[in-house]
Amino acid sequence: MVRKGVNKVFVASYSLSSPLGLDTEENMKAITDYKSGIKLVEEASLFCKPMYASKIFGEHTDPDLSTLERRSIFSVQQALNLLKDFVDEDFLKETQLIFSTTKGDVTFLESGREILDSRVFLNHTAKVTANYFKLKREPLVVSNACISGVNAVVSASRLISSGYCKHAIIVGADLLSRFVVTGFQSFHSISTGPCIPYDTKRDGLTLGEAVGVIVLTGDRAIVSEEDPIVVEGGAISNDANHLSAPSRTGDGLAEAMSRSITIAGIKAEEIDFINAHGTATLYNDEMEAKAIHLAGLSGVAVQSLKPYWGHTLGASGVIESIGCFWQMKNSMLFGTKGYTQSGVPMEIKVNASHESRVLKRCIKTASGFGGCNAAVIYAFDSVSGNSRYDQPANWRELSRFSLSGTDGFHDIIRDWNRRLENTDLKFFKMDDLSKLGYIGVLKLLKDNPEFSDILPEKRGLFFGNTSSSLASDIRHVAAIGAEDDLKASPAIFVYTLPNVVLGEICIKNKFKGENTFFVFNPSEKINATEILLRNASLSGMELVVAGWCDLIGEKYDLNIGLYKKV
Structure with missing residues (x-):
């Protein structure tokens, strides 16, 4: 059922489970006390060093559920408990589950198996979760690298605003796995100690695992707070520059931030703090500092919660x-743990210490492989007008x-490459899923x-499939084998994210607008x-390519259309 759209999307409830605690308050109490979940882990099943x-250690197990399924169900239950008076048959019919993940239950991917375990498909955990709570709609999965969580919030708020659904449950979940660790290690991007974003001594990111759940609604009646938080607006962009490195100028992230501010109908100076991606890699943090200046936000407090x-x-994006x-809600701005001295080329307002202050509005950002960027603005309802989305x-x-x-x-794909007279030699280095989508868009x-004639910032890509990037996932697992963690190839690992096909298309055709991959x-x-x-x-796009792009083994299926805004 498609209903009339709404002007405001409210945060109805949320929950969080991580190494810092099994619920939101435990996590926030730990951060308030400057505690971190980051420890030295010596576990050969994760990495050889x-x-x-x-x-997360010391969990109970359930023989009928995988770790990811159990964690997801537990956190959704916590969030729904806060809405127990409203979770009835109508709620279950009108609620869209959106699952945000990069690799899902990839630990079940075993090299050499002829029949794939169904749990390696990203939609499996989403379906198990939706069925557990008897949700009537088929779940959606957003798999857009490290912006997936913010992207899922933006997508959910749009689906509610447009009248597609009345409520949305957003689940953000990923596991710390050998698959992921070996891949990031192949880029030499993992820190030698706990990460220190924006600092002179930063030397890389620190991986983690958690589950976060946010329930959004267009129905003010189910929100208990007198002054609830609303999603004012959000936007996604692409650098159209590089698959695994951020733009050196910060223009892509700045575009997402600036467009979010425009949609929210506010001025930059009305933002009280920036919750940034802040991974502590050399190039990400430099790029973010430049983007913050380009977006006119250099005077706004900046934090990263990744320490x-x-x-x-x-x-x-969900837990942050x-x-x-x-x-x-608690008028406390968290400090960036470990930060002592600025190590970015353009000055931004980062502090290591927590600070008591009134916070009415913030912008949350993220960036990821494939050149993608995302931003979303949250504010109290009392200071928020109606979002200025285009019709x-x-x-x-x-x-x-x-x-x-x-x-x-x-x-067949090489023949199409010749017929389209494509002279870009990078085509031959792409994975097969990227070649398929790339050739389709060229055509x-x-x-x-x-x-x-359409501005690059107004060109968008919206793709979906069932297998995500499983063809490249299998290649990555084969590369590291049973024991050799150090044989992971960055040239393979970068393609173990389905949105990288969108990155290849953006780079070739200068699409700098929205780009989202659904499973x-x-x-x-x-x-x-x-x-x-x-x-x-x-999305504000004027031209989009949308449709299906799937490939696993020798089976391929592309069906995409080029659409222009009327």
């Missing part, structure tokens, strides 16, 4: 948003391209050269494009 990480939780990947809510766009299909089969993919744009249950393929275009309808 000791490493600093934030890992407390580590980088929790698909969970990070929850950290923002708590700070706003939901109607789309006119300009053209469509399909390509599918069960064998001969490599010959659409070659048939519609007028696309170049669907197979039964939802028929509805995928409708959902993608509905999400795009409030």
